[in-house]
Amino acid sequence: MYQFHNEVREISFDNYKTPTPWMNYLSNGTFHTMMSQAGGGVAFYKSPQIWRINHYRFFHLPTDRSGFYTYIKDGEDIWCPTNEPCRNKPEQWKSTHGMGYTRFEAEKKGVAVTANYFVGKLENALIWNLKLTSKEDKTVTIFPYVELGMMEFMRELQWQCYNKHQLSAYALGDDILVYKYGVETQPKPDETPLVYFACNAPVASYDCDRDEFVGSYRSEENPVRVEEGACSGSTLYGGDPCFALQLNVELKAGEEKEINIFLGTAMTEEEILKCVAHCRENDFVEKSFAIVKEEWDTFLSKFQCEIPDKDAETMINIWNPYQAEKNFKFSRNISYYATGTFRGVGVRDTAQDILSMVPFDLRRAKDKLNLLFTQQYQDGHCNHYCFPTEGWEPVTRIHSDNHLWLVMTCYHIVMEEGKLDYLDEVVEFYDGGQATVWEHIKKSIDFCLANLGEHGFPLMLSSDWNDMLYKVCRKGKGESIWTSMQFGTVLPMIAELAKLKGEDGQKYLDIYETQKKLVNEVAWDGDWFRRCITDEGRFIGSKEEPQAKIWLNAQSWSVISKMGDPEKQERAMDCVKEYLDTDLGIKKIHPSMKDYPSKEDPLTYYNKGCGENGSVFCHANTWAIIAECMLKHPERAYKYYHQLLPMVAQAKAGEWRYKAEPYVYASNIFGPESDKFGLANVSWLTGTAAWMYIAVTQYMFGIRAHYDGLEIDPCLAPEMLPAKVTREFRGCRYEITITKNEKVFIPYEEGRTELKVEI
Numbered sequence: 001m002y003q004f005h006n007e008v009r010e011i012s013f014d015n016y017k018t019p020t021p022w023m024n025y026l027s028n029g030t031f032h033t034m035m036s037q038a039g040g041g042v043a044f045y046k047s048p049q050i051w052r053i054n055h056y057r058f059f060h061l062p063t064d065r066s067g068f069y070t071y072i073k074d075g076e077d078i079w080c081p082t083n084e085p086c087r088n089k090p091e092q093w094k095s096t097h098g099m100g101y102t103r104f105e106a107e108k109k110g111v112a113v114t115a116n117y118f119v120g121k122l123e124n125a126l127i128w129n130l131k132l133t134s135k136e137d138k139t140v141t142i143f144p145y146v147e148l149g150m151m152e153f154m155r156e157l158q159w160q161c162y163n164k165h166q167l168s169a170y171a172l173g174d175d176i177l178v179y180k181y182g183v184e185t186q187p188k189p190d191e192t193p194l195v196y197f198a199c200n201a202p203v204a205s206y207d208c209d210r211d212e213f214v215g216s217y218r219s220e221e222n223p224v225r226v227e228e229g230a231c232s233g234s235t236l237y238g239g240d241p242c243f244a245l246q247l248n249v250e251l252k253a254g255e256e257k258e259i260n261i262f263l264g265t266a267m268t269e270e271e272i273l274k275c276v277a278h279c280r281e282n283d284f285v286e287k288s289f290a291i292v293k294e295e296w297d298t299f300l301s302k303f304q305c306e307i308p309d310k311d312a313e314t315m316i317n318i319w320n321p322y323q324a325e326k327n328f329k330f331s332r333n334i335s336y337y338a339t340g341t342f343r344g345v346g347v348r349d350t351a352q353d354i355l356s357m358v359p360f361d362l363r364r365a366k367d368k369l370n371l372l373f374t375q376q377y378q379d380g381h382c383n384h385y386c387f388p389t390e391g392w393e394p395v396t397r398i399h400s401d402n403h404l405w406l407v408m409t410c411y412h413i414v415m416e417e418g419k420l421d422y423l424d425e426v427v428e429f430y431d432g433g434q435a436t437v438w439e440h441i442k443k444s445i446d447f448c449l450a451n452l453g454e455h456g457f458p459l460m461l462s463s464d465w466n467d468m469l470y471k472v473c474r475k476g477k478g479e480s481i482w483t484s485m486q487f488g489t490v491l492p493m494i495a496e497l498a499k500l501k502g503e504d505g506q507k508y509l510d511i512y513e514t515q516k517k518l519v520n521e522v523a524w525d526g527d528w529f530r531r532c533i534t535d536e537g538r539f540i541g542s543k544e545e546p547q548a549k550i551w552l553n554a555q556s557w558s559v560i561s562k563m564g565d566p567e568k569q570e571r572a573m574d575c576v577k578e579y580l581d582t583d584l585g586i587k588k589i590h591p592s593m594k595d596y597p598s599k600e601d602p603l604t605y606y607n608k609g610c611g612e613n614g615s616v617f618c619h620a621n622t623w624a625i626i627a628e629c630m631l632k633h634p635e636r637a638y639k640y641y642h643q644l645l646p647m648v649a650q651a652k653a654g655e656w657r658y659k660a661e662p663y664v665y666a667s668n669i670f671g672p673e674s675d676k677f678g679l680a681n682v683s684w685l686t687g688t689a690a691w692m693y694i695a696v697t698q699y700m701f702g703i704r705a706h707y708d709g710l711e712i713d714p715c716l717a718p719e720m721l722p723a724k725v726t727r728e729f730r731g732c733r734y735e736i737t738i739t740k741n742e743k744v745f746i747p748y749e750e751g752r753t754e755l756k757v758e759i
């Protein structure tokens with residue numbers, strides 16, 4: 001079904017019928033496309049909710065429609081290089097996802113087509129570069145086609161019957177199609193672009209009216225205009241729009257013909273003319289593609305490894321950082337699973353995503369974190385999600401963890417940079433006024449301190465990291481033991497920053513000690529740590545309880561925070577192994593809940609083994625790996641890491657059970673209490689990407705940035721040894737060879753550009 005080609009950082013597919021669409025993201029930061037192995041997907045300008053260009057139908061059957069298709073009409077034969085959506089299939093076919101591009105290679109009746117799709121830096125456009133060859137002289141007609149949507153997705157769902165008569169699609173000159181979304185009360189009308197469709201070959205005709213092109217009671221599988229061999233020249237002033245071009249192409253035996261198609265955005269018709277002229281320049285496509293390649297090469301070269309475990313190597317060098325960058329860019333907004341309509345930028349999710357960007361690009365990391373600081377209030381708490389592109393009101397629920405993630409991410413930025421400058425950047429508060437980054441993070445701590453519960457742990461508020469814990473705290477009294485551990489993780493960080501700044505750090509360490517005492521005395525259940533306390537004072541995650549007796553995060557974070565007494569940490573992590581581990585990852589809780597804490601008011605509506613109710617929650621597995629490294633258990637850390645490598649888990653579960661991509665992490669895998677144990681769900685956009693990367697690079701390899709230099713504290717199992725790692729750090733390339741688990745510290749030296757380290 002698939003094959004990795006690591007030398008060129010690609011994965012190829014020899015069958016278009018994967019169990020679910022296996023996606024890639026093509027993007028230049030402004031214009032984005034999510035595209036599947038079969039050519040389905042969605043393009044959008046900046047926001048997938050308000051400036052969505054084409055239709056992508058969630059839950060639709062057949063799945064993965066529509067997309068970016070090119071119909072080839074070769075006599076009576078009609079087929080697509082993407083394989084989909086034609087019923088008639090190519091004789092030979094392969095598709096490939098690479099770093100920022102997706103390519104299709106197909107052949108039928110002596111006509112071979114390569115279609116390479118990417119979004120370049122030089123224009124805001126999805127480019128599809130077609131190369132056609134034929135074994136004999138022939139004329140074929142080709143029809144590039146995109147079904148357009150209404151841009152504002154929710155309005156389309158609710159109001160399309162009226163609003164669609166306010167949009168238009170028409171030709172500008174003879175051969176550029178334009179789509180104008182002119183709907184009343186659309187968000188940000190002045191920033192709404194026009195969409196264009198053009199190519200660099202003579203256009204014989206076109207269609208802008210989808211129903212004209214496709215025909216009645218037909219679909220993308222067999223558009224009537226393609227069958228008839230010619231477009232109708234339709235424009236559309238009201239109705240359902242599309243872009244379709246008709247290109248009559250003469251192929252000479254053995255000669256390659258190259259045609260480029262551009263689906264782009266610009267603000268005015270004049271600008272469109274300029275953009276298209278630019279796109280049509282001779283070397284434009286080649287140059288644009290070279291930049292995509294070069295940017296990814298540079299990005300990924302910052303951390304590369306060579307290890308015996310080749311599956312791990314594939315993830316560490318290529319797909320894990322690639323996936324993490326997509327999370328950084330898209331938060332949890334749009335994927336095959338997430339519709340791109342309501343998630344915006346989540347503060348907690350994004351703060352964690354930034355962690356993986358820190359070693360790659362400090363400026364990008366700082367800018368994103370600054371955006372999150374704009375969601376902080378003067379009292380220190382944060383909005384839960386915000387919508388900076390759409391300009392909507394944020395979701396203002398107060399969760400107990402959001403503000404604390406800001407401290408952690410800020411700390412990592414300072415450690416990577418080895419300078420305190422970032423702490424002096426000034427950012428506004430959401431409720432007025434402004435302060436330095438340093439003041440912002442101090443407020444996070446203040447807020448937590450001001451919101452402790454009866455037992456002394458932080459109040460749960462609208463839930464902690466675990467969204468499903470919102471029910472235990474509806475009366476405002478529930479407390480989170482996990483948040484106490486998160487608090488305990490960041491307190492020493494802010495204490496260190498305070499000392500570096502010449503301020504009092506001790507006060508933070510004192511708070512740490514108080515919380516630590518509570519964790520050991522109140523939260524300890526005999527064999528593990530309990531998870532939280534309900535409004536009524538009931539401890540969740542305890543032996544005494546009938547269900548949800550043990551929770552993963554309360555064990556792993558007792559180690560990460562170093563709050564658990566040493567023997568308690570060990571015992572707690574042994575219990576994780578005993579009660580929660582499976583061969584397909586670690587379950588989040590055990591046993592799953594059915595009618596708990598009461599039949600009338602279950603804590604979660606998730607089926608057993610699904611989502612937060614006993615699935616293998618991959619994001620949380622990463623913390624168990626880190627904890628095992630901190631406890632110096634390399635074999636266990638490796639087991640937990642290796643079993644979740646997507647290609648490994650997929651092979652173990654079986655690809656038709658696992659379903660999701662074998663090259664990126666999923667948010668969760670249905671647990672053993674589900675009849676679909678092993679089904680991977682919500683892939684691509686998940687905190688797993690950032691944290692898995694941190695787990696392996698900073699804890700298994702143990703390469704961690706400190707203020708004064710680089711620490712290498714490996715915790716590697718024999719399967720990962722010997723390891724050769726290249727890590728770029730403050731302008732110096734460290735070539736590190738690790739043959740044993742021994743800690744070294746390399747003080748930072750200014751001006752050094754290369755260093756070999758052997759352990």
Ligand code: GLC
Nearest residue numbers: 332348349465466467468612
């Ligand atoms: C999802 C959410 C994240 C939350 C986690 C656990 O991954 O995106 O915000 O922390 O679930 O509930």
